[in-house]
Amino acid sequence: MIRRRDFVARLAGAGALALAPRSARAAVWPARPIGVVVPYPPGGSTDITARIVGERLSVALGQPLVIDNRSGAGGNLGMEVVARAAPDGYTLGIATTAHAINMTLFRKLNYDTLKSFAPVALLTENPLVLVVPEAAPWRDVRALIAAAKEKPGAFNYASSGVGQSTHLAAELFAAMAGIKLTHIPYRGSAPAITDVIAGRVDLMFDTTQSVLSHVEGGRVRALGITSAERLPRANDIPTIREAALPDYVAIAWNGLMAPRGTPSDTVRRLNAEIVRALQEPGIVAKFEALGATTRPLSTEGFGAYIADEIAKWGSVVKQSGATLD
Template sequence: MPAISIWRAASAVFALALASALAVTTASAATTWPARPITLVVPYPPGGPTDIVGRVVAQGLGEVLGQTIIIDNRSGAGGNIGAEMVAKSAPDGYTLLLATTAHAINMSLFANRTYDTQKSFAPVSLLTKGPLVIVARPDLPARNVGELIALAKSRPGKLTFASSGNGQSTHLAAALFNSMAGTQMVHVPYRGSAPALTDVMGGQTDIMFDTMLSSMPFVEGGKLRAIAVTSAKRSPAAPEVPTVAESGLAGYEATAWNGLMAPAGTPAPVVQRLSDALRVVLGRPDVQAKFSAQGFAAEWMTPQDFGRFVGDEVDKWAGVVRASGATIN
């Protein structure tokens, strides 16, 4: 046999052996996973809505998988710091990201990113989805959307809205409101919902478009006033609170979501096991009740469906970013 044929034959045998070894390694990893604690990176501070969702999901996943899930709060840069950390992590299923609407928004908002929401991660499942609620400091002289618009127009550049950070849904939902209502409320970004809400309650800022999960307890306690929800229909968690659209700003709608992602390249069997575990967790009545009481719906998706959902969100929010003129270098 000619030397070149021998070389080709040897190369083919080596390639086949390597592929077989990798397949065995992947299958073995999936079989033994998880063999140690898993880190769930929450890209926001403790106490905010994303952190609350993360802790509920972490507890449920830990019980189903029989392994400890450690919450690692890595806040900053509109969720980018935590996302970049996970994107650079080993794709072994031991470092996960609690992704949010912001990670779809950031694709068009931030000029400089070191990750791509659709390419740097393996989608696992949606976790929760729900409306935002416009909350105001109790002494704000506006009790509904019509009065808020009138007040803002009478004080152009004076009324302020807090957000959980530049480019978050809590920011762009208000930017969309400004655009559609013709108002000029000023954006005041914070490093998460918890400190933002604290300043609204303290009167340092006027209003906030926040998740119901973190805001409604303060509304019920009389520390905030709910003006409207941002969904197309009223929320079962607060049926007495009208929608923005029915209150005079027709066509307005904005929702927030949380989902689970792993680094790109994570073995498919590991992603599938995570997906299967989440289906159990999100189907539990106690978990559904915890989210429903605060305006979120627990919603499971297959990895494939969640990937398509994220792609649609990236496209949708890119239009909002362009219309708002917002950009961050």
């Protein structure tokens, strides 16, 4: 039986909690599982990234992170779900390079990558690799550029689809090199790289996760990588910057977002835990094995990163003439 004195004390405590500032009551977050929307199918690079980081965050936060794959419309369907979700810290989403590109590529979107979300943290950067058939005559990037200048429009390139990073990385390359290439879009990376291997297509920019095994197996030849620095897993592949175009960088990235209006203390705690995780040797090693690198940024730094990516790829989309409904 509760004595009257104890009852009064408990009642007073409950009243103090009810009158406490919202920020104090929010400190109990997370009190239940957190959903993470991945706007692509299971098994892809974005899904793998989400699961690696999600497993580590589950331990740090004391609550499971539940992956929810919502693919479709170039990654738009999943991010629409996040944009409409309650800003309470229990629904997060993985944004990618596509969500910077889509701001210009699509005539109409049901979200705004800058205005609909609170940037949480950049997770990984995944460069692309410029590859050609093993039997191709070009041994380096300069030789390819020289050949393309001699025969404008004669050489074609494959991509995993209109508006994808594999498409626009090639468009950016062509513009900066002053050459004209013919685009052949495919429905996905697998059929595209298959035709490159067979010699039916002259070249392709493909993600490291998709193409490095083919490079290492001698099925295609890598001429350059699109990152600012060489990749630890493939240190023998020069960057396109050092090989021919000093200002060329094209990265496929993954980052964590929350609905706009999510409490700032929740966003900052998520960022702090992710930044800590991305510096752990075990996490770094997992991503390096996949051909990706980690780059811890503050929430503000990630927001500026996204804005820069939208501006950069917006210019490339307009120059390419690509558009989708």
